Amino acid sequence: MNKNIRVIAFDADDTLWENEHYFRKTEDEFCRLLSGFLSKSEIQREFYQTELVNLPLYGYGIKGFILSLVETAIRITNNTHDCRIVQEVIALGKKMLNEPVILIDGVEEVLSTLKDKYRLIVATKGDLLDQERKLKKSGLLHYFHHIEIMTEKDDNSYRKLIRHLDIQAHELLMIGNSLKSDVLPVLNIGGHAIHIPFEVTCIHEQVKEHVDHINFQSLLHIREVPAALNYLT
């Protein structure tokens, strides 16, 4: 890895703090609400279909997720039910928006170690308000130069990112839990990437997608980042 890295960009959800399990928890509660109508797997299938259709329109984030849950609930109950289920889905959404932020173990020490040597930013999909709220709740705000919210994390979005950071691609290191969003597009444009799978199960999944690139490293835990960087300079 190149020692000329100037900016380290961190993915947020499931890299700095836990996220995905809040979505799954809400989905479980949603299935319970509708358990009188369909089985859990049928409800999930209905929901995924709705979400897939709506994603280009709503994007990522809790509000679009909730709107898709509402739409699914109305379809499953076939308009025969009263609106109490919708009301409960709206309440589930507000609960999600108010959930505490649980940091991934070791994140704060890592940021503290890196903050004087690199410009640190957050580069994430999702909703700006949600992510800013999480960043404030996390107590990590002061480590970051700014938050970059991206509608998609593809080659072009990363090109735009380095352009407006006024750096060269090889001066960027992206750290995240998704090969597709945080690693491959960054390598494509000439940047550096570190992959840290979120859960042990993910590691097994990810082994199948073997990435072999001079600008790439895979770590088991975010705590290993400073050592991985020191090793190079």
Next chain:
Amino acid sequence: MNKNIRVIAFDADDTLWENEHYFRKTEDEFCRLLSGFLSKSEIQREFYQTELVNLPLYGYGIKGFILSLVETAIRITNNTHDCRIVQEVIALGKKMLNEPVILIDGVEEVLSTLKDKYRLIVATKGDLLDQERKLKKSGLLHYFHHIEIMTEKDDNSYRKLIRHLDIQAHELLMIGNSLKSDVLPVLNIGGHAIHIPFEVTCIHEQVKEHVDHINFQSLLHIREVPAALNYLT
């Protein structure tokens, strides 16, 4: 106005393109949907209360607006009605997200005139996905260096903006239709601002809020911007 301006930031909604009237149109349709329950003014009052409570949680943008409409509909129908109204509200939201972008007259000529002399950006509240979609639909995307989505447009947000644009405050000119969001905080931090009220009625409202500042100009139309800038250099 200072001739060292390097970055011109444009507000988007109701500065580059029409926006507010889509919200009002949807609100009107919403009131029609619920006209069997309450009068229009009562429905509006119920909705504004809901929106006010939800704004810190949902932020600006169409998705939060729709979630608040859904919540209001359920409260007004008192759960006695079936979910068809909610379904129609969801459809109103999708319609809003798919509305065409109607440019304010003259915008393209102005951007074309300014683009080689200044770094142009969009600085807007709202939802990143919505704003990017509108920017793509507008055909204006290629004029802008990047889009800055801000959760609030206050002094601190503009300080963050100039910090990550790597410019001094006096090198920023902000152009927008809101004194509160686009003008006053920018002047507060030492930047320049041009106010262009969106509608004639707004002009009358704004006369009451008289701004007198060496870094400030008020124009009647965006077409006057290049002349206002030339005048200085």
